[in-house]
Amino acid sequence: MQQRSRKELQRGLVNRLAGGLIRFFVERGISPFHLTYASFTLSVISAVFYALTGASILFTAFGGVSWLISGFFDAIDGEVARLSSKTTKLGAYLDSMFDKAGEALVCIGILLSGIVDGIAVLLFCATSLLVSYARARAEGVGVSLKGVGIAERAERIILIAAASLIVPLYPASLNIALYLGAALASITVAWRTLHVIGSLRGERPGAEA
Secondary structure, X not given: OHXXXXXXXXXXXXXXXXXXXXXXXHHOOOOHHHHHHHHHHHHHHHHHHHHHHHOOOHHHHHHHHHHHHHHHHHHHHHHHHHHOOOXXXXXXXXXXXXHHHHHHHHHHHHHHOOOOOHHHHHHHHHHHHHHHHHHHXXXXXXXXXXXXXXXXXXXXXXXXXXXXXXXXXXXXXXXXXXXXXXXXXXHHHHHHHHXXXXXXXXXXXXXXX
C-alpha cells in the first residue's frame, strides 16, 4: 500500500506540473524514445559543464540545471509512453540503461570539476548504482521495490542540482551534497535489501533457473 501510494503521488505530481507538456507531446506524436535520448543528451551536456568548472565556477550551476532538465524529461517519458500506448519492454530497458550511463557521465564530469573530493564522487556514484541494481535484482526474483527507499534517481538529481546552484556562493555545497546523497543512497540500499529479505523469507527451496 505504501509503495502504491508513493507511486501514485509521484505520478500525480508529474501530471500536475507537466500535464500540459505531456499532452502536447502525445498530441504531436512525440516518441518516448525521443525524450529518453533528449534526457541522455542533456546528461552529457551537464557532464561537460561540470568538467569546465575550472574555467568558471558558473559552469557548475549550468551543469546542475542541465541535469535537472534531463531528470524532468526522464520523469515524463514514461507518462508519454503510457498515454500514447507506446510502452514497450525495449523502451523500459533503454530508458534504464541511458539513465545509468548519463548518471555515470555526470559523476565523471563532477570529478573533473576539481572542486570536490574524489572519494565523495566515488561514494555517490557507487551507492547510486547500487540503488538501481538492488531494484533490478529484486524484480528478477519477483519482488517489486517501487517506492521503497528515500533516494531514488529523482531525489538524487534534485539534491545535486540544488547544491550546484549554490556553488557560486558556497563552493563546498556540492561536496556536502555528494556525501549526503551517498548516505541517503546507502540507507535506501539497506532498506531495499531488508524489504527483499522480508518478502522472500520462508520461501520454499526450488530448482534454480
